[in-house]
Amino acid sequence: QVQLVESGGGVVQPGRSLRLSCVASGFTFSSEGMHWVRQAPGKGLEWVAVIWYDGSNKNYADSVKGRFTISRDNSKNTLYLQLNGLRAEDTAVYYCARAVAGANFFDYWGQGTLVTVSS
Amino acid sequence: DIVMTQTPLSLSVTPGQPASISCKSSQSLLHSDGKTYLYWYLQKPGQSPQVLIYEVSSRFSGVPDRFSGSGSGTDFTLKISRVEAEDVGVYYCMQGIHLWTFGPGTKVEIK
Numbered sequence: 001q002v003q004l005v006e007s008g009g010g011v012v013q014p015g016r017s018l019r020l021s022c023v024a025s026g027f028t029f030s031s032e033g034m035h036w037v038r039q040a041p042g043k044g045l046e047w048v049a050v051i052w053y054d055g056s057n058k059n060y061a062d063s064v065k066g067r068f069t070i071s072r073d074n075s076k077n078t079l080y081l082q083l084n085g086l087r088a089e090d091t092a093v094y095y096c097a098r099a100v101a102g103a104n105f106f107d108y109w110g111q112g113t114l115v116t117v118s119s
Numbered sequence: 120d121i122v123m124t125q126t127p128l129s130l131s132v133t134p135g136q137p138a139s140i141s142c143k144s145s146q147s148l149l150h151s152d153g154k155t156y157l158y159w160y161l162q163k164p165g166q167s168p169q170v171l172i173y174e175v176s177s178r179f180s181g182v183p184d185r186f187s188g189s190g191s192g193t194d195f196t197l198k199i200s201r202v203e204a205e206d207v208g209v210y211y212c213m214q215g216i217h218l219w220t221f222g223p224g225t226k227v228e229i230k
Contacts, residue, residue, distance in 0.1 A: 035219075037168075044209075044211065044221055044222075044223050044224045045160075045162075045168065045211055045213075045221040045224075046221065047213075047218065047219035047220065047221065050218075050219075059218060061218070062120070095167055095168075100173075103173060103174070103215075104156050104215030104216070104219075105156075105158045105170060105173050105213070105215055106170070107170055107179070109167040109168055109169070110167065111167055112167060
């Protein structure tokens with residue numbers, strides 16, 4: 001079955017960096033686009049970034065553009081999100097999610113990893 | 120940027136009764152390919168979101184038929200014909216025509 005397992009969250013000071021990982025299994029990772037979506041504590045969902053199946057195309061939310069970088073290693077079935085210049089407002093649970101082939105939504109989500117930005 | 124709004128933001132429903140959630144987008148979600156890129160997700164307490172409806176009215180695999188979606192252009196509705204206890208959580212609409220944006224969510228609880 002499809003599984004997505006995020007890791008790499010933690011407590012980090014403002015301005016510092018963090019790299020999140022999402023290990024995928026149960027499907028052909030190299031054939032699917034992948035997303036990151038976040039959720040601040042007690043708040044709603046915010047789409048963060050998307051990467052095409054082969055890494056050839058990426059898009060970001062305006063709130064993270066220039067600070068976050070999405071990437072993938074298809075040989076390791078792993079999706080990444082590099083978070084630089086972290087701000088208090090980046091505090092959230094970060095979910096990775098699989099794009100549905102040929103459609104503009106996500107079907108499977110991981111359990112999320114919490115990033116807390118605090119001094 | 121496309122802004123998504125939802126009403127109501129909270130809903131208390133008696134089991135067995137229907138429920139309805141409205142979602143509006145600031146721009147039409149009808150694409151030139153003929154598809155309308157509007158989706159519905161449910162986030163149950165303590166869980167990751169799960170997709171219920173895609174492209175306005177198609178139920179995702181495994182979703183009970185008490186859930187239905189309708190609408191067009193900028194106005195959409197999710198209906199639950201008979202609410203069950205397991206339907207509690209926060210319902211989000213999402214657009215996917217220009218990047219992705221979620222609505223603020225509608226919290227559904229059982230009376």
